[in-house]
Amino acid sequence: MKRSVLIVGGGPAGLLLASHFREHGIDYRVLERGKIAQAWRAMRPGMVLLSPAVPGTDWTSLTLRHPIWALPKVRRPFPTREDFLCYVEAFAREQGLNVVENTAVTRVSADPGGFAVSTTDGEESCRFLVLASGASTAPAFPDIPGIARNPHVVHSCDFIHCAAYAGKRVLVVGGGNSAAEIAIELAGTATVSMCTRGPVRYFSETGDLEHIRGSSESVLKELFRFGIIRMREDDPVVSVAHRRVRYRNGDEHEYDWILCATGYRPKCIPLEGGDLRVDPGGYPAISAVGETTVPGLYACGSLARFNRRCAFIHGFRNYVEKVFWDIADRL
Numbered sequence: 512m513k514r515s516v517l518i519v520g521g522g523p524a525g526l527l528l529a530s531h532f533r534e535h536g537i538d539y540r541v542l543e544r545g546k547i548a549q550a551w552r553a554m555r556p557g558m559v560l561l562s563p564a565v566p567g568t569d570w571t572s573l574t575l576r577h578p579i580w581a582l583p584k585v586r587r588p589f590p591t592r593e594d595f596l597c598y599v600e601a602f603a604r605e606q607g608l609n610v611v612e613n614t615a616v617t618r619v620s621a622d623p624g625g626f627a628v629s630t631t632d633g634e635e636s637c638r639f640l641v642l643a644s645g646a647s648t649a650p651a652f653p654d655i656p657g658i659a660r661n662p663h664v665v666h667s668c669d670f671i672h673c674a675a676y677a678g679k680r681v682l683v684v685g686g687g688n689s690a691a692e693i694a695i696e697l698a699g700t701a702t703v704s705m706c707t708r709g710p711v712r713y714f715s716e717t718g719d720l721e722h723i724r725g726s727s728e729s730v731l732k733e734l735f736r737f738g739i740i741r742m743r744e745d746d747p748v749v750s751v752a753h754r755r756v757r758y759r760n761g762d763e764h765e766y767d768w769i770l771c772a773t774g775y776r777p778k779c780i781p782l783e784g785g786d787l788r789v790d791p792g793g794y795p796a797i798s799a800v801g802e803t804t805v806p807g808l809y810a811c812g813s814l815a816r817f818n819r820r821c822a823f824i825h826g827f828r829n830y831v832e833k834v835f836w837d838i839a840d841r842l
């Protein structure tokens with residue numbers, strides 16, 4: 512049976528898009544490789560979101576018609592990862608969204624009039640296909656000699672708890688949100704250093720969302736001042752040999768662990784029969800309504816970079832509706 516729409520990914524964007532199709536009686540199905548919001552399940556337990564969620568300033572809810580803050584016991588103003596997971600689950604279940612879990616899309620073929628989609632559970636076909644598979648599908652490591660295949664190097668996505676690093680010398684590479692939060696969590700348990708490849712700006716000084724440094728900028732700054740976290744600002748690692756790290760200024764130090772909090776990249780699903788153009792960061796080139804360079808194939812959510820704010824829910828939630836209306840108009 513050829514469906515009108517298949518959506519790859521049951522994260523916030525895929526579910527929000529699915530809710531529009533359900534509301535308008537359009538035949539759709541969401542294919543999710545894990546459980547609903549799998550990417551959030553893989554995040555650190557207890558993590559606090561950076562986007563506020565209170566009446567009047569809600570940057571976290573999928574729609575303002577279903578606000579997360581209306582759920583009982585949700586942490587305010589910043590919910591936890593667990594609050595968010597409960598909310599997303601409730602959003603999907605209460606609306607009876609058609610989500611097939613534990614089904615990964617492995618290959619797509621653009622055929623006349625639609626797409627043939629191979630999954631871990633068999634074959635599907637559709638007229639329109641939407642990639643809502645997220646921007647954080649593959650951990651990104653810096654391109655520094657000695658990082659690849661080094662057993663002392665880990666990625667921030669594998670950091671669960673500071674206890675695993677007790678008494679160790681840890682270098683956190685990066686100055687973004689994950690780097691800041693992990694360094695704070697390690698402080699006092701491990702001997703922590705942090706290094707950035709450029710100067711560090713702060714949200715409190717610039718008001719730019721790109722300059723948020725985790726959920727507690729003031730704590731981070733205090734830990735620098737006390738010397739509990741050794742900060743090497745604008746002094747990047749240039750090479751690594753086993754545990755030994757060499758910095759741009761010529762200093763060399765040994766660490767037990769080198770923890771790369773250096774972000775993620777989207778991972779492309781293999782596609783035949785079409786020319787899917789992507790930018791150097793791995794994001795598909797899209798039109799003003801989210802259509803990729805393959806006719807009928809759309810990108811949605813954090814994978815669809817209409818602008819840089821689309822990395823976050825409040826940035827992409829209105830664009831999800833644009834994708835919906837464009838497909839609905841063509842059906």
Ligand SMILES: Cc1cc2nc3c(=O)[nH]c(=O)nc-3n(C[C@H](O)[C@H](O)[C@H](O)COP(=O)(O)OP(=O)(O)OC[C@H]3O[C@@H](n4cnc5c(N)ncnc54)[C@H](O)[C@@H]3O)c2cc1C
Pocket residue numbers: 519520521522523524525542543544545546547548549550551554559560561562570571614615616617643644645646647648689780811812813814822823824825
């Ligand atoms: C550490 C961290 C903290 C963050 N904190 C915030 C925050 O506080 N506030 C905020 O707004 N945003 C935050 N973000 C960004 C957040 O990821 C996005 O806002 C949001 O989750 C993006 O939704 P999405 O649906 O586009 O992608 P995702 O949430 O990544 O969902 C994509 C889904 O697609 C599934 N999938 C992928 N490939 C396939 C496949 N081949 N077949 C089937 N399914 C597939 C995945 O399993 C996943 O469930 C954070 C991101 C990270 C990494």
